Amino acid sequence: MAVIAQAKVETLPEPWSGEISSGKHQLITDKPESFGGQDKGLAPYDLICSGLISCTMITLRMYAQHKGIELGAFRVEADFCANKEGEEWISRRVHFENQLGAELEQKVLDICSKTPVTKTLLRSLDIHTSLI
Known part of the structure; x- marks a missing residue:
């Protein structure tokens, strides 16, 4: 077993607030104010x-560096969505300042589907909880 990430959270005096350290x-x-938090x-x-x-x-930049491709400046956005039927999904958008050719656009989409966190979110993940 290899630990690839670690984080802890400690409660703060305000309801729902905590300090995460990694x-x-x-x-x-x-939590947002609409849920009783202070949105801090x-x-x-x-x-x-x-x-x-x-x-x-990070994955797109690593790929571009490895292949000697200039992607230019870009941003990635995501929305976590849910509907009344209990379905959940994430909508991810990648915006490039420079126009990419059709072939590179397809490669970027392929890479996005294979990032480590994407793969983790797409497969089942066991969560083991213990009291210490």
Whole structure:
């Protein structure tokens, strides 16, 4: 077994707020005001989207560097969506400042479908919880 990521969260005095730490990095998590929080940080589903889009950006840049391709500046956005039937999905969008050719556009779409976080989200994942 290899641990590829680690994080912990500690409660803060305000309802729903917590301080997340991972390695030497810290950030605040909270719920929006509409859910009783103070909206001081990313909500849990925001963090899922953030993990996906950061992995997408890094993977595309690594691919471009490896292949000697200039992608130029771009951004990746994601929305976590749900409907009344209980279905959930993520809508991911990649916006490039430079126009890409049709072949490179298809390659970018293929790469996006194979990023590590995409693969993790698409397959079942066991979560083991223990009290310590």
